[in-house]
Amino acid sequence: MYKVNIYIEADKKAPQRLERRYCFLLEYIRKSGKAETRFALKKAWNTYNAAVIEAAAEALRRLEQNCEVLIYTDNRYVKGMFETQLDTWEKKDFKASTGRDVAHRKEWEKISAYRRQHIIRFVGNDWEHTNLLREEMEKCKVN
Numbered sequence: 001m002y003k004v005n006i007y008i009e010a011d012k013k014a015p016q017r018l019e020r021r022y023c024f025l026l027e028y029i030r031k032s033g034k035a036e037t038r039f040a041l042k043k044a045w046n047t048y049n050a051a052v053i054e055a056a057a058e059a060l061r062r063l064e065q066n067c068e069v070l071i072y073t074d075n076r077y078v079k080g081m082f083e084t085q086l087d088t089w090e091k092k093d094f095k096a097s098t099g100r101d102v103a104h105r106k107e108w109e110k111i112s113a114y115r116r117q118h119i120i121r122f123v124g125n126d127w128e129h130t131n132l133l134r135e136e137m138e139k140c141k142v143n
Helices: 048-061 076-084 086-091 105-114 127-139
Strands: 002-010 018-029 035-046 067-072 119-123
Touching: 002 048, 002 127, 018 048, 018 127, 035 048, 035 127, 048 067, 048 076, 048 105, 076 086, 076 119, 086 105
Parallel strands: 002 067, 067 119
Antiparallel strands: 002 018, 018 035
8 A cells, every 4th residue: 555645735824715825745655665746736715724625635636546645734623623523424414513514515525535545644744844835835826
Protein backbone atom coordinates (compact mmCIF):
# COMPACT_ATOMS: atom_id res chain seq x y z
CA MET A 1 0.00 0.00 0.00
CA TYR A 2 1.36 3.41 -0.95
CA LYS A 3 1.92 6.05 1.70
CA VAL A 4 0.69 9.54 0.85
CA ASN A 5 0.96 12.79 2.75
CA ILE A 6 -1.39 15.65 1.91
CA TYR A 7 -0.45 19.09 3.19
CA ILE A 8 -3.22 21.72 3.07
CA GLU A 9 -2.82 25.48 3.53
CA ALA A 10 -4.94 28.60 2.97
CA ASP A 11 -3.78 32.19 2.67
CA LYS A 12 -6.47 33.43 5.08
CA LYS A 13 -7.65 31.65 8.23
CA ALA A 14 -10.56 33.98 9.00
CA PRO A 15 -13.77 31.95 9.35
CA GLN A 16 -16.03 34.21 7.25
CA ARG A 17 -16.65 33.78 3.54
CA LEU A 18 -13.84 35.59 1.70
CA GLU A 19 -11.97 35.39 -1.53
CA ARG A 20 -9.05 33.18 -0.60
CA ARG A 21 -6.37 31.06 -2.13
CA TYR A 22 -5.76 27.58 -0.86
CA CYS A 23 -3.47 24.81 -1.91
CA PHE A 24 -2.44 21.28 -1.27
CA LEU A 25 0.73 19.34 -1.77
CA LEU A 26 0.45 15.61 -2.39
CA GLU A 27 3.54 13.68 -1.44
CA TYR A 28 3.67 10.07 -2.65
CA ILE A 29 6.17 7.82 -0.95
CA ARG A 30 7.05 5.11 -3.46
CA LYS A 31 7.98 1.59 -2.36
CA SER A 32 11.58 2.51 -3.15
CA GLY A 33 11.32 5.26 -0.52
CA LYS A 34 11.54 8.01 -3.15
CA ALA A 35 9.07 10.87 -2.70
CA GLU A 36 7.14 12.44 -5.59
CA THR A 37 5.04 15.56 -5.16
CA ARG A 38 2.11 17.27 -6.87
CA PHE A 39 1.02 20.82 -6.05
CA ALA A 40 -2.37 22.43 -6.71
CA LEU A 41 -3.45 26.00 -6.02
CA LYS A 42 -7.05 27.23 -6.18
CA LYS A 43 -8.90 30.48 -5.63
CA ALA A 44 -12.48 30.61 -4.38
CA TRP A 45 -14.98 32.68 -2.48
CA ASN A 46 -15.64 30.54 0.58
CA THR A 47 -14.99 29.97 4.28
CA TYR A 48 -11.75 28.64 5.70
CA ASN A 49 -13.45 25.36 6.61
CA ALA A 50 -14.86 25.00 3.09
CA ALA A 51 -11.43 25.64 1.56
CA VAL A 52 -9.82 22.89 3.64
CA ILE A 53 -12.66 20.43 2.98
CA GLU A 54 -12.52 21.12 -0.77
CA ALA A 55 -8.73 20.77 -0.83
CA ALA A 56 -8.93 17.43 0.99
CA ALA A 57 -11.61 16.07 -1.37
CA GLU A 58 -9.70 17.25 -4.45
CA ALA A 59 -6.42 15.77 -3.26
CA LEU A 60 -8.04 12.41 -2.40
CA ARG A 61 -9.69 12.35 -5.85
CA ARG A 62 -6.25 12.27 -7.44
CA LEU A 63 -5.22 9.02 -5.76
CA GLU A 64 -5.47 6.05 -8.10
CA GLN A 65 -4.21 3.23 -5.85
CA ASN A 66 -5.19 2.15 -2.35
CA CYS A 67 -3.18 4.35 -0.02
CA GLU A 68 -2.49 5.08 3.60
CA VAL A 69 -3.09 8.83 3.75
CA LEU A 70 -2.10 11.43 6.33
CA ILE A 71 -3.75 14.82 5.82
CA TYR A 72 -1.86 17.66 7.50
CA THR A 73 -3.88 20.77 8.39
CA ASP A 74 -4.18 23.15 11.30
CA ASN A 75 -7.96 23.29 10.82
CA ARG A 76 -9.25 21.69 14.03
CA TYR A 77 -12.88 21.87 12.94
CA VAL A 78 -12.36 19.76 9.80
CA LYS A 79 -10.12 17.30 11.64
CA GLY A 80 -12.67 17.01 14.46
CA MET A 81 -15.65 16.53 12.16
CA PHE A 82 -13.79 13.82 10.23
CA GLU A 83 -12.94 12.00 13.45
CA THR A 84 -16.20 12.41 15.37
CA GLN A 85 -19.09 13.13 13.01
CA LEU A 86 -18.46 11.63 9.58
CA ASP A 87 -19.74 8.16 10.49
CA THR A 88 -22.89 9.64 12.06
CA TRP A 89 -23.52 11.90 9.07
CA GLU A 90 -23.11 8.99 6.70
CA LYS A 91 -25.65 6.90 8.67
CA LYS A 92 -28.10 9.83 8.63
CA ASP A 93 -27.69 10.53 4.89
CA PHE A 94 -25.55 13.59 5.65
CA LYS A 95 -28.34 15.33 7.54
CA ALA A 96 -27.66 17.42 10.63
CA SER A 97 -29.79 17.05 13.76
CA THR A 98 -31.94 19.90 12.39
CA GLY A 99 -32.86 17.78 9.37
CA ARG A 100 -30.94 20.00 6.96
CA ASP A 101 -27.95 18.88 4.93
CA VAL A 102 -24.64 19.20 6.74
CA ALA A 103 -22.55 22.12 5.54
CA HIS A 104 -20.46 21.19 2.49
CA ARG A 105 -22.36 17.95 2.09
CA LYS A 106 -21.02 17.06 -1.37
CA GLU A 107 -17.39 17.32 -0.28
CA TRP A 108 -18.02 15.37 2.93
CA GLU A 109 -19.76 12.64 0.92
CA LYS A 110 -16.71 12.42 -1.35
CA ILE A 111 -14.31 12.23 1.58
CA SER A 112 -16.48 9.58 3.21
CA ALA A 113 -16.53 7.52 0.01
CA TYR A 114 -12.73 7.71 -0.29
CA ARG A 115 -12.49 6.03 3.14
CA ARG A 116 -13.66 2.82 1.45
CA GLN A 117 -10.54 2.82 -0.73
CA HIS A 118 -7.95 4.46 1.53
CA ILE A 119 -6.91 4.54 5.16
CA ILE A 120 -7.24 8.25 5.99
CA ARG A 121 -6.16 10.18 9.07
CA PHE A 122 -6.10 13.89 9.72
CA VAL A 123 -3.15 15.15 11.74
CA GLY A 124 -1.85 18.55 12.86
CA ASN A 125 0.33 20.85 10.82
CA ASP A 126 3.82 20.07 9.62
CA TRP A 127 5.40 23.52 9.88
CA GLU A 128 8.18 22.85 7.38
CA HIS A 129 5.60 22.11 4.66
CA THR A 130 3.26 24.86 5.87
CA ASN A 131 5.97 27.47 5.34
CA LEU A 132 6.83 25.98 1.93
CA LEU A 133 3.16 26.12 0.85
CA ARG A 134 2.82 29.72 2.02
CA GLU A 135 5.87 30.67 -0.04
CA GLU A 136 4.48 28.86 -3.10
CA MET A 137 1.11 30.62 -2.75
CA GLU A 138 2.92 33.97 -2.64
CA LYS A 139 4.80 33.17 -5.86
CA CYS A 140 1.84 31.81 -7.81
CA LYS A 141 -0.96 33.72 -9.42
CA VAL A 142 -4.40 32.13 -9.72
CA ASN A 143 -7.28 33.37 -11.86
